[in-house]
Each structure stands twice: as structure tokens, then as C-alpha cells.
Amino acid sequence: MATRIRTDSVTDGRPLVKRHGWPVRVWHWINAVVVIVMLMSGLMIFNAHGRLYWGQSGANTDAAWLEIGSTADAGYLQLGSVRVPTTGVLGYWRNGEGVVQRRAFPGWATIPTAYSLSAARRWHLFFAWLLVVPGLLFWLWSVVGGHARALLPMRTELAPRHVWADIRNHARLRFPAGQAALKYNILQKLSYSGVVFGLLPLLVLTGLAMSPAMNAAWPWLLDLFGGRQSARSLHFIAMVLLAAFIVVHLLMVVLAGPYNEIRSMVTGRFRLPAERADAKAEEVA
Amino acid sequence: MTIPTKSPLTRRSLIAGAGLAGAGLLLPGCDRLDQSPAFRETLRLGERVTMGAQRLVSDRTALAREYDGGDISPIFRSNGTRMPGTPDYAAWLAGGFADWRLAVDGMVARPLSLSLAQLGAMPVREQTTRHDCVEGWSAIGRWTGTPLKLLLDAAGVRNTARYLIFHCADLYGARPYYESIDMIDALHPQTILAWALNGRMLPVGNGAPLRLRVERQLGYKQAKYITRIEAVATLATSYGGKGGLWEDTNDYEWYAGI
Structure with missing residues (x-):
């Protein structure tokens, strides 16, 4: 990545530098829309059958490891033998007209708002292509163009001491400054590469593993995930992890300075944060 | 030297405003899009692409x-x-x-x-x-x-x-x-x-x-x-x-x- 400093736009000794290439920016904003649509339409698809199983098969009379359901007047999330009350949010909630609904996820979290499995599938299975095709192109560009090297952690960065130091810096909201801010830190590398090379392909492959046609075409999908219902469970778990990533990601953008961060993802240009006086002391070799 | 015509503040509020509006409009927006036959037809392209792709990678007798x-x-x-x-x-x-x-x-x-x-x-x-x-x-x-x-x-x-x-x-x-x-x-x-x-x-x-x-x-x-x-x-x-x-x-x- 080019880090040429534009000397014509230096503010208080903090230069505006080129940070993100256009493929990163374009893919980021495509995904910002596509992933949200996939998440919300996926929650509606889950609403058709709010139970998860392990193995090849599973239906109402089989044991579920996770269930979002309702009693006469309450909603709950059952995780193994633990039952969490979720009235008002999951399993038992009221729609815009105040009518009690017993689907797993509430209307504000789903596409569409009112229950429709067919509409949710239409959204999900169309946007799936907008996830897969740009995703494959981004992968190709990352590997050929070297971006993957910027994303993947180096061996020295994986040393527990280095990771721990970075966790402490994040917890104290001490973000990299100066030249260090031009590179991803280890927590960014782990989360970004975990999403790009881990969660997203896992979501796509577990999605395909739920397709009876793909099971015939690529039987290894079933073996890879241990059956169709296991694939459905892993698809759900990966979704939860991706949603958690988005929450933390947005939080970090806000904490690190939303204007500068969002600008860097829109125009590619990033105002380099000033070096702190104690920065050298914080650095771990 | 030129005087900047846009202050960072307006750009900042623009970005923030766009973000908020995007989040607020997303849900009713999706429902409204779903009402449009043309939009539904567009989404339905997914079925045709998926069928074509699945048939392409499947042996007929798989x-x-x-x-x-x-x-x-x-x-x-x-x-x-x-x-x-x-x-x-x-x-x-x-x-x-x-x-x-x-x-x-x-x-x-x-x-x-x-x-x-x-x-x-x-x-x-x-x-x-x-x-x-x-x-x-x-x-x-x-x-x-x-x-x-x-x-x-x-x-x-x-x-x-x-x-x-x-x-x-x-x-x-x-x-x-x-x-x-x-x-x-x-x-x-x-x-x-x-x-x-x-x-x-x-x-x-x-x-x-x-x-x-x-x-x-x-x-x-x-x-x-x-x-x-x-x-x-x-x-x-x-x-x-x-x-x-x-x-x-x-x-x-x-x-x-x-």
C-alpha cells in the first residue's frame, strides 16, 4: 500500500496519507449493505424453524441444542439445559400494531418486517451472489496484489506478549499513532483476516451445504460439516460471530475517530494521528 | 492558496447524517422495495442464476x-x-x-x-x-x-x-x-x-x-x-x-x- 505523504495537506504536523486502496473501499461498502441484508433476511429464514440441531437430520421431535420459542405468555432462548427469558425480544414480542408475535426474531431485526419465508429467501439468495462474486474477486486481488500479506499476522506478532500488549493498548483506548497507524495492528489483523478468510467463506460453504442440489453435486460439503443440520448450526454460529464483529468494528471506528476512519474508507485518505510522547515506551519489539 | 469551500464540519455532518438516514430507512425501505414488482423481479434473478450455476456444477445423474x-x-x-x-x-x-x-x-x-x-x-x-x-x-x-x-x-x-x-x-x-x-x-x-x-x-x-x-x-x-x-x-x-x-x-x- 502506498504511504506517500502529501506534504500539501499537513495539518499540525499530521499528514493526510493514502491508506486504503480502491478495491478495499469498494468491497467494504458493498459488504456494508450486503452483509446487513444477509443477516436480517437470514434471521427471517431462521424464524421459519427456530431450532438448531447437530448431525444429518433434525426436526421438531428431535433434540435441539438451541431453541428460540415461547410459552403461553413469555419468550425464551433455550441453550442446552439453560433457559434464558427473552420476552419482548425473542420468541414473544409485539409487532408495530401491538399484536403478540411468536416468531424467534422480532420485526425490527428481520427483512422483511412481517413474517415471510419466501420473501426472505428471495432477498437472501439474491444478495448471496453479491457476497460471493465480489468476495471471490477481492480474494483474488488480495492474494495476487499482496493485500493478504497486510492482513495476515506475522509470526512475531502472534507472540503472546505482543498480542497481550495490543489488547492492553486497546483496552486503554491507546490506538497506534504516527507511522504505526499505517499498518494493521495484530488485533485488527486477527479480526479482519478472521472475517475475510474465515467467517465469510464458512458462511458461504455452510450455506451451500444446506442445499440439497449442492449436496448431490459436492457431497464433500456434508462430510466437511458433519451433516446438513450441523451446517445449519454452524451457519448460525458464524452469523452470530459476524454480527459481534460488526458491533465491535463500529465501536472501534467511533472510538478511534469516526470522521477520519470513515473518510479513509470513502476517499482512501487518512489523517495520521500524532505520535504520543510516550509512544516509544508502549511499543513492544 | 484557495479557500476551502466546504468546511470539515459540514462534510462530517453529511457523513454522519447519511449513516443515520441509511440505518433508519433500511427497514421500511426494504419492505417498500418488496412492494415493487420490478424489484421483486430483480431479486428473482437470483433463482435463475442459482439454478444455472447449480446445474452447471452438477452432473445430471449426481x-x-x-x-x-x-x-x-x-x-x-x-x-x-x-x-x-x-x-x-x-x-x-x-x-x-x-x-x-x-x-x-x-x-x-x-x-x-x-x-x-x-x-x-x-x-x-x-x-x-x-x-x-x-x-x-x-x-x-x-x-x-x-x-x-x-x-x-x-x-x-x-x-x-x-x-x-x-x-x-x-x-x-x-x-x-x-x-x-x-x-x-x-x-x-x-x-x-x-x-x-x-x-x-x-x-x-x-x-x-x-x-x-x-x-x-x-x-x-x-x-x-x-x-x-x-x-x-x-x-x-x-x-x-x-x-x-x-x-x-x-x-x-x-x-x-x-
Whole structure:
């Protein structure tokens, strides 16, 4: 990545530098829309059958490891033998007209708002292509163009001491400054590469593993995930992890300075944060 | 030196405002988009692309996974119609389906009318396969039945026929259930007309006396209570024109490979 400093736009000794290439920016904003649509339409698809199983098969009379359901007047999330009350949010909630609904996820979290499995599938299975095709192109560009090297952690960065130091810096909201801010830190590398090379392909492959046609075409999908219902469970778990990533990601953008961060993802240009006086002391070799 | 025309503050509020508006409009926006027939048609492109892609990577005779007896679901969930309430069906059921007949007609050289006994006398295929409901659950069962290809050969399906429509005895709501598949799935070795489940004659809840098994598609394609198979050149002129009850009434995809 080019880090040429534009000397014509230096503010208080903090230069505006080129940070993100256009493929990163374009893919980021495509995904910002596509992933949200996939998440919300996926929650509606889950609403058709709010139970998860392990193995090849599973239906109402089989044991579920996770269930979002309702009693006469309450909603709950059952995780193994633990039952969490979720009235008002999951399993038992009221729609815009105040009518009690017993689907797993509430209307504000789903596409569409009112229950429709067919509409949710239409959204999900169309946007799936907008996830897969740009995703494959981004992968190709990352590997050929070297971006993957910027994303993947180096061996020295994986040393527990280095990771721990970075966790402490994040917890104290001490973000990299100066030249260090031009590179991803280890927590960014782990989360970004975990999403790009881990969660997203896992979501796509577990999605395909739920397709009876793909099971015939690529039987290894079933073996890879241990059956169709296991694939459905892993698809759900990966979704939860991706949603958690988005929450933390947005939080970090806000904490690190939303204007500068969002600008860097829109125009590619990033105002380099000033070096702190104690920065050298914080650095771990 | 030029004086900047935009202050960072307005750009900042622009970005923040766009973000907030985006989040606030997303939900009602999606619902409103869904009302637009043009938008729905656009989303429906996904079905065509998916079908094309899945057919591209699939061998025509690629088999669905067949399981061991130990994988069979203790209870095979019955979904949709569990008991067709029509007088015709009640009479067939009372007589043990002795008077029931399967018609094979439409674009065929020799229309057929077959009793359950005649079907049973034909060569049999047995397969333990997984049934995947569009809702998300799966059940495994052992199906015994007549390969559809044998019936199509016996009837002499014309090569201008492109689809088979399965007419069913049950009404869902007030409408007769029906489904359809194309010739690629019709001629697939695992596509059978099943008359037994787990070694017993097909229970009423699972489609007695005869149901379709088209193993590379989802549950709603597996028509139950079949009385007639019609070979046609187009789906547009039958029922609601979309090739199936769920397709006509609830906008489900005709191609249910995923």
C-alpha cells in the first residue's frame, strides 16, 4: 500500500496519507449493505424453524441444542439445559400494531418486517451472489496484489506478549499513532483476516451445504460439516460471530475517530494521528 | 492558496447524517422495495442464476446422499396437508386405495391409468434419503417406489414435453395442490414415485398412496397424494402459471435446489 505523504495537506504536523486502496473501499461498502441484508433476511429464514440441531437430520421431535420459542405468555432462548427469558425480544414480542408475535426474531431485526419465508429467501439468495462474486474477486486481488500479506499476522506478532500488549493498548483506548497507524495492528489483523478468510467463506460453504442440489453435486460439503443440520448450526454460529464483529468494528471506528476512519474508507485518505510522547515506551519489539 | 469551500464540519455532518438516514430507512425501505414488482423481479434473478450455476456444477445423474438404516428419523415429520379432506380421497382411503388410479397423460403417446397393484408390480427402487423442508428442518426416511423414468418410457413422453405437472388429491386452503419438475429431474435415477416409507405402505400424513421424491430439491417439491402426472410444454397455462401451489400463492421459487 502506498504511504506517500502529501506534504500539501499537513495539518499540525499530521499528514493526510493514502491508506486504503480502491478495491478495499469498494468491497467494504458493498459488504456494508450486503452483509446487513444477509443477516436480517437470514434471521427471517431462521424464524421459519427456530431450532438448531447437530448431525444429518433434525426436526421438531428431535433434540435441539438451541431453541428460540415461547410459552403461553413469555419468550425464551433455550441453550442446552439453560433457559434464558427473552420476552419482548425473542420468541414473544409485539409487532408495530401491538399484536403478540411468536416468531424467534422480532420485526425490527428481520427483512422483511412481517413474517415471510419466501420473501426472505428471495432477498437472501439474491444478495448471496453479491457476497460471493465480489468476495471471490477481492480474494483474488488480495492474494495476487499482496493485500493478504497486510492482513495476515506475522509470526512475531502472534507472540503472546505482543498480542497481550495490543489488547492492553486497546483496552486503554491507546490506538497506534504516527507511522504505526499505517499498518494493521495484530488485533485488527486477527479480526479482519478472521472475517475475510474465515467467517465469510464458512458462511458461504455452510450455506451451500444446506442445499440439497449442492449436496448431490459436492457431497464433500456434508462430510466437511458433519451433516446438513450441523451446517445449519454452524451457519448460525458464524452469523452470530459476524454480527459481534460488526458491533465491535463500529465501536472501534467511533472510538478511534469516526470522521477520519470513515473518510479513509470513502476517499482512501487518512489523517495520521500524532505520535504520543510516550509512544516509544508502549511499543513492544 | 484557495479557500476551502466546504468546511470539515459540514462534510462530517453529511457523513454522519447519511449513516443515520441509511440505518433508519433500511427497514421500511426494504419492505417498500418488496412492494415493487420490478424489484421483486430483480431479486428473482437470483433463482435463475442459482439454478444455472447449480446445474452447471452438477452432473445430471449426481446422486443425493443415501444414508444407512441407523440414520432414519424416529418420527418422519408430516407437513402441509396431513389428511386430504375430499370425499374422493375418503372413499379411496376407506377402500384401501383399491379404486385409486394414477393417470399419466398430456404430451404422451400412450396415456396410462395404473392401479397401486400395477405400480407395485413394476421394478422398484429403494433409497434412504434426507428430506429438507424449506423451513429448515430435515428428516431421513427409506422410500420404496417406482422410478419415474419407467413410467415415462411406458407412456412414451414426447420429446417436445418440457415439464411434468403432478396433480394432487389434497386441497391446501381451497386450492388443489400441485407441483412440477423439468425433464432433467424427471429422468434422474433417484426420482421415484414412492408408495412406501420405512418398509410400510405410505402413511396418510406422508402422502398415501403415492408421492414424488425428487431428491435434489426441497420438501415442497415432493408432491403428496398424486393422482395424475401430466406432460406439458409450458407451465404458464396450468393453475396460477408458476408451476406449483406454493409458487402461485406464496411466491416461493419454482427451482428449490437451495
